[in-house]
Structure formats: structure tokens, C-alpha cells
Amino acid sequence: MVNSTTAALALLASIACGACLAQTAPVPGEPKSAKTIALEAGAKVLQSAAPLRPFNLYMxxxxxxxxxxxxxxxxHHYCHQxxxxxxxxxxxxxxxxxxxxxxxxxxxxxxxxxxLPPQEKAFWHPHNAEILSGQLVAPGIPAPAERxxxxxxxxxYGKTWHVWNTGHEGGASDQLPLGPAMLAWSFNRDGEALPTLVERRDRRLGxxxxxxxxxxxxxxxxxxPQSGVDDLKGKFARPTRELPGVVAQPAP
Known part of the structure; x- marks a missing residue:
């Protein structure tokens, strides 16, 4: 059972950040017709969205x-704990x-x-660096709750698949979801993340x-110590530095 602290955090996240909207590109296609809008309105009244309601934790x-x-x-993560x-x-x-x-x-x-078996662990990225670096945030909730x-x-650990290139730092987005899913990872050293990526997010969210x-x-x-910390080591053209508190788990 989810404890009271987790439930409270989820509630706070669900009502937070109303003023920190980020813009996104439009999807190609014709505007919704009156028929589609009417069908959506009816579905909202008559159909259940039970699986979606618990996705109230925002990071x-x-x-x-x-x-x-x-x-x-x-x-932007919308999570169900x-x-x-x-x-x-x-x-x-x-x-x-x-x-x-x-x-x-x-x-x-x-x-x-x-x-998990060893071959499965290769799909899961560690989270300590994301947290200790200040990169992972829960916007809008009180500081004690975020801590x-x-x-x-x-x-x-996280297992993440991206199925649509909706734009990346220095690169254009695809208008539609194209190609195979891509396994995502985490940054585990200072200098791996492009500074403009972090600065732009911080500025927009305050x-x-x-x-x-x-x-x-x-x-x-x-x-x-965590598995996967060294998986991207040496794969960046720019210098990187160890991050205090982030330690690689010794190979078995």
C-alpha cells in the first residue's frame, strides 16, 4: 500500500505548476470537426478514465x-506510484x-x-545522479515535499523508451512518431548534459x-553504488567530471 507521504506528494503534484506551461509543436492534421468534439464530450461523460486518474505525480x-x-x-513525467x-x-x-x-x-x-537477471539490468538506468545534480525536479510543490x-x-532505477523524436537539443523534431523505439539513459557525470538544455528548463520553470x-x-x-553509471562514460566529445555521491557498482 502506498504510504501517506507518497499519497500527499501525489496530491500536491496533481494541483501544482499551473503557471509553468511549456509550449510544444502542433501535430499535422485537420482541426477537430464538430462531430469529433461532440463524441469526445459524450465519452467524457459516459466512459471511465480510471487507469489515468492515478497519474498525478509530475516530475x-x-x-x-x-x-x-x-x-x-x-x-515531462506523469507518474502513478x-x-x-x-x-x-x-x-x-x-x-x-x-x-x-x-x-x-x-x-x-x-x-x-x-x-532482475543480468541481461535485463542493461535496460535500466540509475537515478542517483539525476537527483543529486538537481536535474530531476517536481515543479510547483513545496520544497519539503520535493525533498x-x-x-x-x-x-x-528507470526503464525508459522514447517512441517519438519530438525534438532534441540542437535537432529538429519529427512531425509524427517514426522509426523504432529508442532506449533512454540518465546523465551520470557533470558535463554530459548540454548546458543550454538545463538552463532553458530552469529559466522557464523558475x-x-x-x-x-x-x-x-x-x-x-x-x-x-549503482549499475549503469559508467555506460555512457567516454561517449561525449566534451570533458566530463565525476559527480559527488555517484558511484558505479562493481562489475559482477
Whole structure:
């Protein structure tokens, strides 16, 4: 059962960030007809959206593609914390009303990750660097609630597939979902994320990643070595630096 802290965080996230909308590109196609609008209105009244209602936890981070790490994008997560060890998230390219659904992410605890076979672990990226660096944020909720949320995600892992290139830093978007799904990863060293990617997100949401990093330094003592920390090591043309508290798990 999800404890009261997690439930409270989800409620706060569901009502937060009404003023931090990000714009997204339009999808090609004709405007909705009167018939389509009427059908949608009827469906809203008559049909159930039960599976969607629990997706009330909102977080924003960044994803590089594992096979193409310079393909980096901002990722808006809307998550359902199903229990203390498992969450499932839908990913969008913004938090506006016309945001494009471009991926999914599953988040599991260190305990569940330990049960996976070695070949499966290669699909799951570590989260400690995202948290300790200040890159992963939950916009709009009070600072103590966000700290509690990030504390609950220390040592967790994510399995993320992006199914639509809706634009990445320095690259154009595809108008439609094209090609195969791409496995996303996490940044685990300073310098891996393009500075403009982080700066633009911070400016729009009115946050300061550098200040968040200082505030989250206390979480370093909880961070244990993680699998996948070195998977993108040496794959960037620019210099990178170790991030305090982020340690690679020794190879078996």
C-alpha cells in the first residue's frame, strides 16, 4: 500500500505548476470537426478514465538516448506510484494541453532491481545522479515535499523508451512518431548534459539546479553504488567530471 507521504506528494503534484506551461509543436492534421468534439464530450461523460486518474505525480528531468547520447531532451513525467517499489510514467515533450506523448518510463526500487537477471539490468538506468545534480525536479510543490520525494527515489532505477523524436537539443523534431523505439539513459557525470538544455528548463520553470544540488547534498550519504553509471562514460566529445555521491557498482 502506498504510504501517506507518497499519497500527499501525489496530491500536491496533481494541483501544482499551473503557471509553468511549456509550449510544444502542433501535430499535422485537420482541426477537430464538430462531430469529433461532440463524441469526445459524450465519452467524457459516459466512459471511465480510471487507469489515468492515478497519474498525478509530475516530475521533469532529462533523457539522453543510450545509443545516441548527444540526442538529449527534456522529459515531462506523469507518474502513478503503484506501490513503494514500482511506479509507471507517461512521458510528454511539455506540460501544456497539446503536449505530445513521446515515451514511457517504469521506475523500480533498488530491491526490485536486484531481482532482475543480468541481461535485463542493461535496460535500466540509475537515478542517483539525476537527483543529486538537481536535474530531476517536481515543479510547483513545496520544497519539503520535493525533498521527501527525491529522498524516496534515491537508489532507484528507470526503464525508459522514447517512441517519438519530438525534438532534441540542437535537432529538429519529427512531425509524427517514426522509426523504432529508442532506449533512454540518465546523465551520470557533470558535463554530459548540454548546458543550454538545463538552463532553458530552469529559466522557464523558475528553478535553480545548482541551488537544488547544494540542498540535496545531504542525500549523498544515502546513495549506494549503482549499475549503469559508467555506460555512457567516454561517449561525449566534451570533458566530463565525476559527480559527488555517484558511484558505479562493481562489475559482477
Amino acid at each position: 521533469v528531468g532529462f533523457h539522453p538516448m543510450k545509443e545516441h547520447p548527444e540526442h538529449q531532451m527534456e522529459a 503503484m506501490n513503494e517499489d514500482f511506479a509507471q510514467c507517461t512521458l510528454f515533450d511539455s506540460n501544456g494541453g497539446n503536449a505530445r506523448l513521446n515515451g514511457i518510463e517504469y521506475i523500480i526500487s533498488e530491491k526490485l532491481f536486484a531481482t 521527501a520525494l527525491m529522498r524516496s527515489k534515491i537508489n532507484s 528553478i535553480n539546479s545548482a541551488e537544488l544540488r547544494k540542498q540535496r547534498a545531504e542525500l549523498q550519504k544515502l546513495a549506494r
